[in-house]
Amino acid sequence: MSYGEFEDIDVDRLVWDVPYRERVKSGIEGRRTLSRVRRAADWLQPDGSLSFATAFQPIVDVARRRIFAYEALVRDLNGNSIGHFFDLLGREDRYQFDHLCRVQAIKDAVRLKLDVGLSLNFLPNSVGMKNCSLERTLAFARQAGFPSKQLIFEISEKEGHEDLDFFAAYIDSFAKHVRMAIDDFGQGYSGLALLAGVQPHMVKLDMALVRGIHEDEKRQAILQAIVDLGRRLDIDVIAEGVETRREAQALLSLGISLMQGFYFAMPAVDELPQVCFKDLAA
Numbered sequence: 112m113s114y115g116e117f118e119d120i121d122v123d124r125l126v127w128d129v130p131y132r133e134r135v136k137s138g139i140e141g142r143r144t145l146s147r148v149r150r151a152a153d154w155l156q157p158d159g160s161l162s163f164a165t166a167f168q169p170i171v172d173v174a175r176r177r178i179f180a181y182e183a184l185v186r187d188l189n190g191n192s193i194g195h196f197f198d199l200l201g202r203e204d205r206y207q208f209d210h211l212c213r214v215q216a217i218k219d220a221v222r223l224k225l226d227v228g229l230s231l232n233f234l235p236n237s238v239g240m241k242n243c244s245l246e247r248t249l250a251f252a253r254q255a256g257f258p259s260k261q262l263i264f265e266i267s268e269k270e271g272h273e274d275l276d277f278f279a280a281y282i283d284s285f286a287k288h289v290r291m292a293i294d295d296f297g298q299g300y301s302g303l304a305l306l307a308g309v310q311p312h313m314v315k316l317d318m319a320l321v322r323g324i325h326e327d328e329k330r331q332a333i334l335q336a337i338v339d340l341g342r343r344l345d346i347d348v349i350a351e352g353v354e355t356r357r358e359a360q361a362l363l364s365l366g367i368s369l370m371q372g373f374y375f376a377m378p379a380v381d382e383l384p385q386v387c388f389k390d391l392a393a
């Protein structure tokens with residue numbers, strides 16, 4: 112592989128040792144970072160230390176008063192979201208970086224002795240890509256000694272599917288081996304069409320459907336229908352973006368027990384945030 116104008120970069124400098132926010136201010140810096148992503152991907156085995164961080168946010172089972180899983184979120188070293196960084200990357204690099212984030216999350220989960228579910232995001236169009244597919248993430252988990260039964264893959268609905276039939280078939284076959292969730296449900300590209308074609312284990316309701324649910328009868332009716340659908344299809348429903356006790360109470364009364372959001376815990380870098388259950392809505 113040729114790295115063109117970046118050939119002269121010292122491999123040791125590939126370690127992302129300064130917050131890359133500083134480096135991606137301009138397009139040129141973005142391209143430089145992009146190249147580092149590509150090279151770091153090649154260089155990752157067995158232990159490339161990258162300076163982005165994994166933040167963990169609990170997904171809580173309110174009725175059972177336990178933590179169901181932790182979603183791994185990628186953050187810079189100051190704990191800030193780096194969603195904008197994906198936009199700076201070209202197609203292949205974006206999926207490579209997405210894969211790197213999952214690899215880092217698994218490493219961190221092993222180190223932090225995470226013993227519940229680990230929910231990992233992936234961009235849907237990475238499924239057929241050779242070096243950043245789900246298989247590769249799963250293989251890394253096995254290699255790292257992280258049990259695949261603890262893994263949950265969240266399929267983002269924020270990106271359109273290039274081939275929905277292929278995607279649905281891929282997801283369906285994969286769901287026989289690892290738990291799958293449709294992420295951002297209600298916001299994204301294919302929603303019900305995707306749900307008609309696959310059998311995920313869970314759907315994660317987009318926060319736009321959840322926000323202010325306690326005072327919005329129309330959205331209550333929509334969520335009730337999704338909960339009923341989930342029961343019929345044996346799909347768990349998770350509510351994201353829960354920020355207040357009243358939202359949590361309303362969701363619980365709709366039959367949604369799995370919740371995630373600031374009301375329960377902020378995402379935290381390098382630790383597994385705990386939840387104080389006595390303060391919850393149940």
Ligand SMILES: [Ca+2]
Binds near residue numbers: 182232265294
């Ligand atoms: Ca997610």
